[in-house]
Amino acid sequence: MNIAENLHDIKSSFFNPDCLLIAVSKTKPIADLLEAYEAGVRDFGENKVQEIQAKEPEMPDDTRWHMIGHLQRNKVKYIAPFIHLIHSVDSFKLLSEINKQGEKIDRKISVLLQIHIAEEESKFGFDIAELEEMLNSDEFKKLSHVNIKGLMGMATLTTNQDQIRKEFKGLKTLFEEIKKRDLPDFMQLEELSMGMSSDYRVAQEEGSTMVRIGSSIFGARNYN
Template structure:
């Protein structure tokens, strides 16, 4: 393996620490969780990252994640970060520690009923489509409050925060206003009067833009290519 996954993982951690040190409007000491995005990378690559310190892994596809979970198990925390289809929910709730991509009440209700079936309270994030991109899932900001309260009312879900994806710009600096805005929304929704939600996660930033996301308040980043190199298709 010519790409040094262990070194790359440590390099990303160092970049996160440097980005935290550059924060101006966000508390610098706040923890940032690095989710190593392992889609299209094999179990051997994952094991290398885990040996280098990876504790959180992110998968877009439930079937791929389930196969890997069968080999790796609960040695790591499993994040479902891709668009989740309702027909994959039953499989996902068996092992997912955090589902990042709840974007409709229908999906939330499906997760709730499947979690109830196995006696689990499933941690979830609500995905926000702040840039209103047609190609991306997520609730629009103006509909967010309504969805948050509906998700919070479901007994087998625990709402933990928000997730967003910025548009892919060649110049990642263009993402900054969106991340700033997302952090403001995150701080605002923390003040709402929930039944059971515990809002403490803001998942934003990927390989292209995670350093700016951290500077602007992300406390979960989802990084694949910078750790594992280009995807193996």
């Protein structure tokens, strides 16, 4: 498994060369992350707080950490000082906790709002009604230590490319609609995080600015 060659092949196949590649390094050893770093990667995605905590001191200082997995409120404090971007904000309660932890350390924490676009019930994220309720609430407008950079979504796990494309297209439409609103200063929508190893090209064709790619870079994961 040559990580540098895999990265080159993936970047060469990008529909949008300006799309940010986030190397999803969950379960992978530091040696693999350093190999990707040497090949030019600076953005790494993890889905467990304890794994980010363990890896962060072992990597160069200019590594940018992305929390891409479901985040429990009681664990926000452990990553608040250094996390570059939290992709998986799926409730106002979680957003409020991130704001609270940011306020404690006087740091504005950048986040994406995760939108539920898949057919699977197991996927997390706001539905449209929940999102509307939050955006219109007075409590939301009082947030002071978050920067909402955009939206994130995960398509249904299926081989049906038409369905995947429809879900990504719907998220892009929502993204553009929200951008037209009179938004608080802390909500500057610039990023659309969608697409993984199996569907990143379709995601880019539908407007993704960030793709989260793991197995195509590092190989299959060992969860034992």
